[in-house]
Amino acid sequence: MIFTLGCPKNDVDSEILARNLLESGWTVVDSLEDANVVIVNTCAFIDHARAESMESIWDFIGEREKGNIDAVIATGCLAERYGASLASDMPELDGVIGNRDIDKIPDLIEAALQTGRTYHASPQDFSENWYNRPTGHTHPAWAYLKISEGCDNRCSYCAIPGIRGGLRSVPLESLIKQARHVIERGARELVIIGQDTTAYGHDSGQNLFPEMLRKISEIDGDFWIRVLYVHPRNLTDENIGALVETPKVVPYIEIPIQHISDPILERMDRKVTSTEIRDRIAKLKEIRPEMALRTSVIVGFPGETDADFDELASYLESGHFLHGGVFSYSKEDGTQAARFDREVPARVTETRQQLLEIIFDNLRIENNKNMENKKLRVLVESGTDRHDLHWGRTEFDAPHIDRKVRFRGDAEVGDIVDVRIIRGTEMHLLGVKE
Numbered sequence: 047m048i049f050t051l052g053c054p055k056n057d058v059d060s061e062i063l064a065r066n067l068l069e070s071g072w073t074v075v076d077s078l079e080d081a082n083v084v085i086v087n088t089c090a091f092i093d094h095a096r097a098e099s100m101e102s103i104w105d106f107i108g109e110r111e112k113g114n115i116d117a118v119i120a121t122g123c124l125a126e127r128y129g130a131s132l133a134s135d136m137p138e139l140d141g142v143i144g145n146r147d148i149d150k151i152p153d154l155i156e157a158a159l160q161t162g163r164t165y166h167a168s169p170q171d172f173s174e175n176w177y178n179r180p181t182g183h184t185h186p187a188w189a190y191l192k193i194s195e196g197c198d199n200r201c202s203y204c205a206i207p208g209i210r211g212g213l214r215s216v217p218l219e220s221l222i223k224q225a226r227h228v229i230e231r232g233a234r235e236l237v238i239i240g241q242d243t244t245a246y247g248h249d250s251g252q253n254l255f256p257e258m259l260r261k262i263s264e265i266d267g268d269f270w271i272r273v274l275y276v277h278p279r280n281l282t283d284e285n286i287g288a289l290v291e292t293p294k295v296v297p298y299i300e301i302p303i304q305h306i307s308d309p310i311l312e313r314m315d316r317k318v319t320s321t322e323i324r325d326r327i328a329k330l331k332e333i334r335p336e337m338a339l340r341t342s343v344i345v346g347f348p349g350e351t352d353a354d355f356d357e358l359a360s361y362l363e364s365g366h367f368l369h370g371g372v373f374s375y376s377k378e379d380g381t382q383a384a385r386f387d388r389e390v391p392a393r394v395t396e397t398r399q400q401l402l403e404i405i406f407d408n409l410r411i412e413n414n415k416n417m418e419n420k421k422l423r424v425l426v427e428s429g430t431d432r433h434d435l436h437w438g439r440t441e442f443d444a445p446h447i448d449r450k451v452r453f454r455g456d457a458e459v460g461d462i463v464d465v466r467i468i469r470g471t472e473m474h475l476l477g478v479k480e
């Protein structure tokens with residue numbers, strides 16, 4: 047069984063790992079009862095994520111000590127980032143295997159199971175063609191498409207380049223093959239992910255982002271394309287054009303701005319100014335006013351003053367973004383920012399986080415109200431529940447992180463149907479199929 051934590055990129059890694067294990071003669075199961083080996087695909091991005099990964103590892107070690115499973119293997123970013131110390135500090139683990147080359151993991155698991163002690167391996171050579179053989183997709187109605195791995199932006203607070211390496215774009219023909227594969231198997235939405243999706247092709251000195259979207263949209267079939275992880279520094283006119291003009295690309299983009307005040311953007315080394323962010327977001331909304339934008343921001347960054355925070359709060363309050371995630375700054379060893387002075391007290395950071403979360407809640411509640419009596423396109427994600435209602439998502443909502451639509455009416459998982467919204471609640475939308 048593969049137990050996945052962290053971001054959508056880890057979900058894709060688990061899909062690739064499942065394919066590789068199946069090819070190596072393993073059976074991949076979904077339930078602990080049926081498993082004899084558990085692979086924990088961990089996350090190490092920030093403090094909270096590491097704690098969650100450690101907790102999960104200990105839970106499964108507990109299952110092994112009860113005799114319910116035979117072995118526990120840790121892979122993913124925690125294993126990549128802290129491999130050697132994890133292996134020496136946790137002899138209870140059967141294996142600690144880095145995630146830079148997932149194709150090697152099945153053989154390394156075999157090796158781990160033979161040694162009888164904590165085995166550590168971290169293949170250092172990167173793979174960037176994980177779609178050279180098709181993989182399955184986790185949800186029947188939609189699929190992630192990971193177009194690149196690693197990142198060259200090197201924001202001052204971010205540990206990812208140290209874990210996942212520099213930018214590597216998946217060859218376009220492999221992406222098309224994988225996209226066609228999941229569409230032919232019923233996926234009606236492709237969710238485009240990477241550390242910075244708009245940097246696609248930069249590792250070969252090109253901007254291949256528009257061509258990538260165009261080629262995917264040319265695949266036969268009625269499906270949605272949703273783009274996440276757009277870095278505002280790469281929101282050029284050409285990329286904006288591709289996002290608003292390419293057929294099948296839904297009016298939704300995730301653009302993590304992280305902050306809006308120039309002194310903080312500079313200390314974060316985001317390579318984009320406040321004016322550039324404001325102008326590009328305004329341009330997007332001018333061209334497509336119905337566009338739903340999601341962002342993520344960091345509060346409590348070293349040096350963040352009340353004025354910096356107020357500027358961020360008032361920018362978010364202006365309602366350019368419908369959805370948002372607020373993170374408190376996490377001091378990450380090995381990053382530039384870890385050496386910065388002027389740390390913000392934890393209680394101040396916490397208050398700032400709560401204030402911005404209230405802003406996003408209010409924006410969502412207001413938008414949910416504005417959706418009443420509107421007819422929206424909805425991708426059906428589940429069969430009927432005990433109230434005979436389906437669950438689905440509109441074009442304006444991404445999987446796992448945004449609101450859902452609960453509706454009455456005949457529909458199958460994977461259908462895209464018209465739903466008249468009857469009521470907008472605090473969290474979700476209620477409707478009737480038309």
Ligand code: SF4
Pocket residue numbers: 197198199200201204205206207241242277
């Ligand atoms: S863009 Fe910045 S924050 Fe995002 S993965 Fe790259 S270095 Fe990290």
